[in-house]
Amino acid sequence: MKKVHVKKGTVLQRKGDLSSKVYLVESGLLRSYTIDGKGKEHIYMFGPENWIVADNCQLNEPCQLFIDAIENSIINITTKEELLKSSPDLKALAKRLRVMQNRIIMLMSSNAKERYEHFITTYPNVTQRVPLKMIASYLGITPEALSRVRHQLSQKNG
Incomplete structure (x- = not known):
């Protein structure tokens, strides 16, 4: 040192x-x-x-x-x-x-959408294995906010 x-x-x-x-x-x-x-x-x-x-x-x-x-x-x-x-x-x-x-x-420093996108990238196989309530808790948002984010992303990608 x-x-x-x-x-x-x-x-x-x-x-x-x-x-x-x-x-x-x-x-x-x-x-x-x-x-x-x-x-x-x-x-x-x-x-x-x-x-x-x-x-x-x-x-x-x-x-x-x-x-x-x-x-x-x-x-x-x-x-x-x-x-x-x-x-x-x-x-x-x-x-x-x-x-x-x-x-x-x-x-x-990230908004809910960015946090969710990071979650999907970091844990691609976990999304299908845990309840959305747990994902929302991990992201520090409410389940309702997670539903809105998922809806926005589905509209964008659909």
């Missing part, structure tokens, strides 16, 4: 970057966030002392999050690849965290 002093306002990572670093906060405060298509900022998490802040994107996949310092900070930086080499068991955890990150960002 490389120890670095960063000033408040320093952007450590931009959405779309292809290489994701892992930041261990020794002192100070980081945040990770995304900006949706309408320009609205959605904070994913804060990283105070002894927290790890990282985007869980895969190698050579665009990152989804901005990461910046909101206080003067001392951080230790490594790459995700180095971290995974040190513990192969972390690969399964990293995959799980990536799925959770995608879900949280989607819930914060």
